[in-house]
Amino acid sequence: MISSDVIRGYNDTFLLSLLAQGDSYGYDLSRQIRELTDDAYIIKETTMYSAFTRLKKKGYITSYPGTVTQGKKRTYYSITEKGKNYLKEKRQEWRITKEVVDKLVGGDNK
Amino acid sequence: MISSDVIRGYNDTFLLSLLAQGDSYGYDLSRQIRELTDDAYIIKETTMYSAFTRLKKKGYITSYPGTVTQGKKRTYYSITEKGKNYLKEKRQEWRITKEVVDKLVGGDNK
């Protein structure tokens, strides 16, 4: 199980990437992450909610109250144009990061 | 230019990976990193030297004074067996991390 610390700073990008496919709320996004990675990565609740705060402050997402279906009321999140641009940059950055780390971690890793 | 924060936690692995090819000293290792990545990643001095302290404390490297050739005296570093095992684990981890992030950053990134 990959630690969140390993991919530090990319949690924001994960959330934005999922939100780019449609509005959603915290609990569901964390479930999506877990399922997409076959339990290889499970985002911590605290990590996720502090990410939302950060993303909102930066203007990358907006939030609105959702319909209460189960338990506590949901908060839905929506990606903004600014958020989409940031996501684009991050996707580009990830491509370069991969190459850089591959070279340096090296060891003929097949 | 990739920030060290992006690949947080992997600086230790970079240094170990280079030391696995032979003993070296700080300044030279930082130069190797810069050249290997074509200036795409330049490790900060403070980041590197604090990494050495950490790696020594964990028993992944040992150090010994080198011959003074230019300026201040060099400190050479050597990877230990424990360090080699850690490096192996990290290389494995990186392979998984790449897959996980690829899935989550997604967006048909070509």
Place this chain on the structure above:
DNA sequence: CTGAGTACAACGACAGATGAAGTACTTTTT
């Protein structure tokens, strides 16, 4: 009525990265 699941929030602690500054000696440039 108890426990598991859904859904979120506040708080303090931690660790790696960073910026700024300093030490010390050598080589190159002006």
Place this chain on the structure above:
DNA sequence: AAAAAGTACTTCATCTGTCGTTGTACTCAG
């Protein structure tokens, strides 16, 4: 001969994202 640039390392305080703990609040299955 003085200044600047390069080599090589150190100390210290600060920042930021993550993590652990705890708490709130409601629903549903047994």
